[in-house]
Amino acid sequence: MRHGAKPEIIEFAARDGFRLNLHHFPGRRAGHGEPVIVLHGAGVRANLFLPPVEETFVDALLDAGYDVWLLNWRASIDLRPNEWTLQDAAVLDHPAAVRTVLDRTGAKSAKAVIHCQGSTSFMMSAVAGLLPEITTVVSNAVALHPIVPRLAYLKSRYVTNSVGRFMTYLNPQWGLSAPRGWPTLIDWFVRATHHECNNPVCKHSSFTFGAGFPTLWRHENLDDDVHEWLKGEFAHVPMSFFREMHDCIAAGVLVSNGKYPELPRVFDAQAPKTEARFVFLGGEFNQCFVPESQQRTFDFFDRHTPGRHAFYELSGYGHLDVFVGKNAARDNFPLIIDELRRN
Numbered sequence: 103m104r105h106g107a108k109p110e111i112i113e114f115a116a117r118d119g120f121r122l123n124l125h126h127f128p129g130r131r132a133g134h135g136e137p138v139i140v141l142h143g144a145g146v147r148a149n150l151f152l153p154p155v156e157e158t159f160v161d162a163l164l165d166a167g168y169d170v171w172l173l174n175w176r177a178s179i180d181l182r183p184n185e186w187t188l189q190d191a192a193v194l195d196h197p198a199a200v201r202t203v204l205d206r207t208g209a210k211s212a213k214a215v216i217h218c219q220g221s222t223s224f225m226m227s228a229v230a231g232l233l234p235e236i237t238t239v240v241s242n243a244v245a246l247h248p249i250v251p252r253l254a255y256l257k258s259r260y261v262t263n264s265v266g267r268f269m270t271y272l273n274p275q276w277g278l279s280a281p282r283g284w285p286t287l288i289d290w291f292v293r294a295t296h297h298e299c300n301n302p303v304c305k306h307s308s309f310t311f312g313a314g315f316p317t318l319w320r321h322e323n324l325d326d327d328v329h330e331w332l333k334g335e336f337a338h339v340p341m342s343f344f345r346e347m348h349d350c351i352a353a354g355v356l357v358s359n360g361k362y363p364e365l366p367r368v369f370d371a372q373a374p375k376t377e378a379r380f381v382f383l384g385g386e387f388n389q390c391f392v393p394e395s396q397q398r399t400f401d402f403f404d405r406h407t408p409g410r411h412a413f414y415e416l417s418g419y420g421h422l423d424v425f426v427g428k429n430a431a432r433d434n435f436p437l438i439i440d441e442l443r444r445n
């Protein structure tokens with residue numbers, strides 16, 4: 103990281119009391135500048151945006167004059183393991199996180215950059231009208247319409263209906279040390295089927311999140327240090343999430359189970375209750391959620407407010423390499439910053 107700043111860590115409670123935190127990198131403008139909240143995906147953590155590269159996404163946001171807030175929401179591996187769902191995060195975490203940032207900064211509004219399941223859960227919250235202070239959202243990989251490669255769908259159905267019944271979590275760390283029983287069997291299966299590299303956590307993350315070789319990035323887009331660093335960035339993901347996502351993939355759109363009256367049952371069945379501008383990014387070679395996922399959510403927003411939103415297919419990119427790829431600072435960060443500035 104070029105700025106080399108240590109973040110200020112701000113703990114706060116979600117609506118149900120679950121302890122979350124924000125990693126705050128203060129902007130360098132007087133009054134710190136406009137806040138941007140950045141959300142990681144499932145089974146990772148805020149640190150995902152700080153790979154060992156010269157120019158991280160946080161550097162790019164600081165250079166652009168923003169006040170940067172990386173959220174550890176309940177899917178974070180830095181927090182107590184818990185059987186979360188996207189709906190829980192949408193209702194309990196994200197509105198509390200936005201409120202915390204606005205209270206601490208005195209700002210009236212904030213922007214957000216959201217990745218993968220940080221994106222799906224934040225989008226649930228936004229379209230349900232729970233985030234009225236958010237003015238611009240840049241979403242990567244998937245938003246309201248999760249579409250996965252066919253093989254990944256079949257695998258998801260198999261895992262959720264079979265071994266998933268006997269386990270509470272899947273964990274890419276099993277590549278380094280697998281407890282006896284199902285984890286050992288899964289590790290054996292991953293070793294037998296994945297020969298794309300020598301990083302066991304990389305291979306397990308491919309198995310955990312899809313059916314690609316690899317699923318979450320293109321190896322040619324990562325430098326060796328980042329590929330090695332990823333070993334420490336992926337851990338437990340609860341089956342409660344995989345079951346919920348499986349239902350959403352089967353429906354072709356995010357759906358809720360009625361647990362929270364704040365949320366619609368089908369997230370694209372009514373007009374979105376948000377005034378924010380949305381920018382959807384999808385990697386051309388994303389093996390986790392195909393870029394058509396983002397195209398569909400863009401089409402939904404464009405139908406309701408034509409000409410206001412944007413969709414970009416990122417040529418040559420996969421999923422997480424959009425943020426941690428060796429050329430991400432050159433290829434993707436300027437686009438994201440430009441879109442954050444436009445309003």
Ligand SMILES: [Zn+2]
Pocket residue numbers: 298299300301304305316321329
């Ligand atoms: Zn690998």
